[in-house]
Amino acid sequence: MITLVDVCKHFGSLHALQHVDLEVPAGQKLVIIGPSGSGKSTLIRCINMLEKPSSGQVVVDGVDLTAHRAPVAKVRQSVAMVFQSFNLYPHKTVLDNLTLAPMVVKGVSRDEATESALGYLQRVGLSEKADKYPAQLSGGQQQRVAIARALNMHPKIMLFDEPTSALDPEMIQEVLEVIIDLANSGITMVVVTHEMGFAREAADRVVFMDEGRIIEDGTPEHFFVNPQHDRTKLFLSKILR
């Protein structure tokens, strides 16, 4: 579903990604872990071309996004992203946040977009907030709306970049529950997170990054119980204590 071949990303002299290869099959729930600045965001943002790789190849759903004149906008319709800072559209109601892109980008009718939007709002437990504006919601509620907005595009792939890092502790769980619920569906998921509990519970596979490289790659059991790399052990000992 997602294939990265020898991807490098430079910001000036900084090598944020160094020769990364990654293959994510359809339906996999991949969690990316790593210290701050290790290139996790850069990697996940290369999957939907919010960052353009300096070199290498990114193939998503059979389309080479690094090719000249690749249909990037078209592919993005089926690759939804949830951001750390929610990025809801503040001038639109919750319902309009969900229906705008399906209607404008995909040409779905208002009735159809609204019906499925209400379904997803119910799924994230926010049916009664449809007519509110984002500023009237708590952080946890906003992030659940952002997830519903992503779902209303009926994506094949969901990308999460630290979806709970901007939340107050008491709101983290409500958002994680929604994501875990999603993980039990057939969708392909890539999640950057520091929530180790979530990684254990929801991931099929965990990738550990350091200094722009993937240095550990395996099942959650492998990662937590039997990590190979010293850097991974050090990181785990710090974070799990």
Added chain:
Amino acid sequence: MSDIFGRIGFLQEGPFAIPRWEAVFSNIDLLWQGALVTLTVASLGLALALALGTVLGVMGASHWTGPRAFARGYVEFYQNTPLLIQVFMIFNALPMIISGLFIPVITIGILGVGMYHGAYISEVVRAGIQSIGRGQLEAAVSQGFTYVGAMRYIIIPQAMRIVLPPLTNQAVSLIKNTSVIAIIAGGDLMYAGDAFAGRFGHYGPTYVLVGLGYFLMCFPLAILARRLEDRTRVA
């Protein structure tokens, strides 16, 4: 008694004497026609300036090198030369370059103020767009919006709230600046005033009325700008 007459003496003789006012008011439709021309040039010029300003502002805020450089060049050219000379050039030079070209004076006025204020408005629009956080554009394009689509549905509607007060100020100065076409016999309010005053010599009342005409067109916009500014401050 003589004291009062002394004070109202300016109504009996001098530039503001009552007979002069009467003469001006009996020919007021000349000024009316000028005011209508000014309103036409101002409203169509404003429409052009808004359209140009939006397109150039979006180009200026984009990451496309070519369009951004073009917008920059346009803005620098129009902001750093006097409107008077720009209008004069459209009037005189353009028909020389394209021989036989005849542009009606009203059209020259619309093009003149439209292109000039388009440059200023594009700077307002560009600053407005850049004041919206990067996350909004990223969220939009990640949903499959094109850059232009993201601007239209997500960025510009938010930027609008910020740029409305400075935009209204631009509209006010655009209205006043339509008076430059008076130098090319534009038939606008300023020109009508000049012609009228020159013909009959009643400069005082004529320019008071002309000034009042511009005030009546601009003042409501200035009030609107103040209101909008208050509202953004509260929000």
